[in-house]
Amino acid sequence: MIETEVLIIGSGPAGSTTALLLSTYGIKNICVTKYRWLAETPRAHITNQRALEIFRDMGVEEDVKRLAVKQEWMGNTVFCTALAGEELGRIQTWGTHPRRKADYTLASPTTICDLPQNLLEPILFGAACERGTRPRFDFEYLSHVQDSDGVTTTVRDRLSGEEQKIRSKYLVGADGGRSKVAEDIGLPFEGKMGVGGSMNIVFEADLSKYVAHRPSVLYWVLQPGSNIGGIGMGLVRMVRPWNEWLIVWGYDINAEPPVMTDELATDIAHKLIGDATIPIKIKSYSIWTVNNMYATALSAGRVFCMGDAVHRHPPSNGLGSNTSVQDAYNLAWKLAAVLRGQAEPGLLDSYNAERAPIARQIVTRANQSIAEFGPIFEALGLLNTADPEIMREHMAARKDNNPTAAAQREALRKAIAFKDYEFNCHGVELNQRYVSAAIVPDGEPDPGFARDPELYYQPTTRPGAHLPHVWLQQAGHDVSTLDIAGHGKFALFTGIGGEAWVTAAAAIAAARNLPITTAVIGPDRDYEDLHGEWANIREIDEAGVVLARPDMQVAFRARHAAASVQDAQARLGAALDHILGKPGEGAQSKAA
Ligand SMILES: Cc1cc2nc3c(=O)[nH]c(=O)nc-3n(C[C@H](O)[C@H](O)[C@H](O)COP(=O)(O)OP(=O)(O)OC[C@H]3O[C@@H](n4cnc5c(N)ncnc54)[C@H](O)[C@@H]3O)c2cc1C
Numbered sequence: 001m002i003e004t005e006v007l008i009i010g011s012g013p014a015g016s017t018t019a020l021l022l023s024t025y026g027i028k029n030i031c032v033t034k035y036r037w038l039a040e041t042p043r044a045h046i047t048n049q050r051a052l053e054i055f056r057d058m059g060v061e062e063d064v065k066r067l068a069v070k071q072e073w074m075g076n077t078v079f080c081t082a083l084a085g086e087e088l089g090r091i092q093t094w095g096t097h098p099r100r101k102a103d104y105t106l107a108s109p110t111t112i113c114d115l116p117q118n119l120l121e122p123i124l125f126g127a128a129c130e131r132g133t134r135p136r137f138d139f140e141y142l143s144h145v146q147d148s149d150g151v152t153t154t155v156r157d158r159l160s161g162e163e164q165k166i167r168s169k170y171l172v173g174a175d176g177g178r179s180k181v182a183e184d185i186g187l188p189f190e191g192k193m194g195v196g197g198s199m200n201i202v203f204e205a206d207l208s209k210y211v212a213h214r215p216s217v218l219y220w221v222l223q224p225g226s227n228i229g230g231i232g233m234g235l236v237r238m239v240r241p242w243n244e245w246l247i248v249w250g251y252d253i254n255a256e257p258p259v260m261t262d263e264l265a266t267d268i269a270h271k272l273i274g275d276a277t278i279p280i281k282i283k284s285y286s287i288w289t290v291n292n293m294y295a296t297a298l299s300a301g302r303v304f305c306m307g308d309a310v311h312r313h314p315p316s317n318g319l320g321s322n323t324s325v326q327d328a329y330n331l332a333w334k335l336a337a338v339l340r341g342q343a344e345p346g347l348l349d350s351y352n353a354e355r356a357p358i359a360r361q362i363v364t365r366a367n368q369s370i371a372e373f374g375p376i377f378e379a380l381g382l383l384n385t386a387d388p389e390i391m392r393e394h395m396a397a398r399k400d401n402n403p404t405a406a407a408q409r410e411a412l413r414k415a416i417a418f419k420d421y422e423f424n425c426h427g428v429e430l431n432q433r434y435v436s437a438a439i440v441p442d443g444e445p446d447p448g449f450a451r452d453p454e455l456y457y458q459p460t461t462r463p464g465a466h467l468p469h470v471w472l473q474q475a476g477h478d479v480s481t482l483d484i485a486g487h488g489k490f491a492l493f494t495g496i497g498g499e500a501w502v503t504a505a506a507a508i509a510a511a512r513n514l515p516i517t518t519a520v521i522g523p524d525r526d527y528e529d530l531h532g533e534w535a536n537i538r539e540i541d542e543a544g545v546v547l548a549r550p551d552m553q554v555a556f557r558a559r560h561a562a563a564s565v566q567d568a569q570a571r572l573g574a575a576l577d578h579i580l581g582k583p584g585e586g587a588q589s590k591a592a
Pocket residue numbers: 009010011012013014015032033034035043044045046117139140141142174175176177180200286288306307308309314315318319320321322324
């Protein structure tokens with residue numbers, strides 16, 4: 001029997017990231033996937049700052065950036081009747097509006113970018129394999145049995161047809177929206193699959209003359225009557241500027257899915273472009289369904305599910321792959337800590353407590369974003385009639401010089417601006433705050449959010465929140481707080497007068513065999529705060545302490561200086577006992 005520490009089913013963003021993290025942390029893992037290769041079509045593309053921070057931690061951010069389309073080219077989201085047709089409105093998206101750009105720049109050392117999934121996966125999977133992951137293509141997960149020591153999984157080699165058994169300590173089900181692993185462990189789900197029908201058409205065409213002057217990743221096209229009895233909304237999505245594209249086009253979920261052919265795909269593409277003379281090379285097409293379903297628990301015993309296996313939703317807000325990557329970041333360090341004996345298995349329960357609410361949040365948001373096209377349709381007068389001719393008349397009526405038309409124009413402007421909740425939803429991307437046994441509450445009241453928590457990220461060092469990013473300086477060079485944290489280790493931040501925390505951390509690290517990065521911030525210390533940004537954001541006294549977990553979530557903070565090294569050791573030790581669920585080393589720590 002093949003043996004490993006963690007068996008990962010699936011090599012999508014969730015599985016590849018898990019493999020990369022575990023291999024980087026030195027944990028043996030095998031990653032199996034049903035198909036002969038990684039994603040072959042573009043699929044997910046918007047890559048947000050949280051995902052990029054994880055890639056940065058893993059040392060692959062530069063590889064991603066090299067292939068990605070930059071933020072500057074992402075943001076003129078267009079609403080039009082065809083790419084060659086009339087433009088109805090525009091919204092500056094993905095933080096490109098000058099009013100929003102600062103929010104994005106201040107939030108992270110990384111920049112949102114656009115990278116199709118078929119280019120991202122080889123980076124993640126390649127780095128994972130380079131660092132130790134054993135890959136198995138054409139291996140299909142069939143079933144598993146778990147006992148008190150581990151999991152025995154049966155897989156089928158799809159080339160030979162032979163079945164094999166793999167024994168692991170833990171099993172990760174990152175096997176996508178039709179997850180068999182999630183089904184086998186009986187995860188509870190809420191919501192519904194198949195609430196809408198969609199098709200993806202990937203094609204090559206040089207559309208520079210219609211788009212290069214208004215660069216964007218998304219061009220929304222409204223063509224009443226172009227699909228039978230419907231509003232006819234389609235999306236032309238940039239895959240590579242400006243010669244590779246993906247069209248998302250709907251079909252009636254209550255009818256038979258359309259039979260796709262090159263002719264039909266070309267016809268749809270030409271209609272949405274609005275210029276049938278443009279040469280088109282169809283690369284692929286596929287039918288998929290819009291889902292609205294999330295798991296309310298993500299694991300059972302030694303089996304953990306992540307990614308689309310537990311959150312199934314439309315591409316709106318670009319949350320699919322990003323959330324899958326973050327699921328992996330949450331789980332991987334915990335698996336590593338438990339496998340190394342640094343934490344009790346109970347730590348793994350916090351994966352459920354921390355990520356299940358996120359699954360629910362993003363599924364709800366992505367589906368709501370679809371519903372929020374409604375006010376645009378309403379403003380254009382596309383509702384209350386099924387007659388495409390009347391719809392077109394209503395759309396044209398907005399050009400008139402009368403109060404009704406002025407009100408219509410105003411309604412359309414507002415409806416398009418409201419799409420901020422899909423395209424500038426920075427808070428949904430970054431505001432995750434965890435409440436679980438792996439977070440030590442500091443007893444201070446939750447100050448809530450000063451601005452809309454979906455639209456705006458609010459940094460805080462409050463336990464459960466993500467460690468805020470600020471640029472510190474070392475020998476004059478900028479270093480992000482997020483670059484100090486991560487790397488599979490806990491990280492402790494303090495300032496002048498907080499040295500007791502550092503001494504305590506060193507003793508605890510030695511006693512527990514648990515590396516802790518320490519950073520004293522101040523003049524002539526490890527890092528300087530020349531701009532005063534840390535002082536502005538830390539919410540603790542200079543000599544207080546912030547402790548971030550390896551996934552950069554704040555797990556513990558103390559507002560004031562420790563009374564002594566012993567005091568610091570007792571409080572930090574107790575905090576780590578709480579987080580890792582592993583008391584007992586405290587005695588050694590105290591003695592040290
Ligand atoms: C057609 C399509 C278009 C999409 N477009 C977008 C988009 O524009 N934007 C966006 O954000 N998201 C989009 N998504 C969603 C996005 O691709 C997912 O959110 C993301 O891929 C989830 O990653 P994952 O790793 O959880 O699952 P997946 O990427 O689905 O990976 C699942 C993995 O599991 C493997 N697998 C499945 N079953 C088995 C088995 N029995 N045995 C072994 N291996 C198995 C598969 O081979 C694959 O490697 C799209 C999805 C689809 C299907």
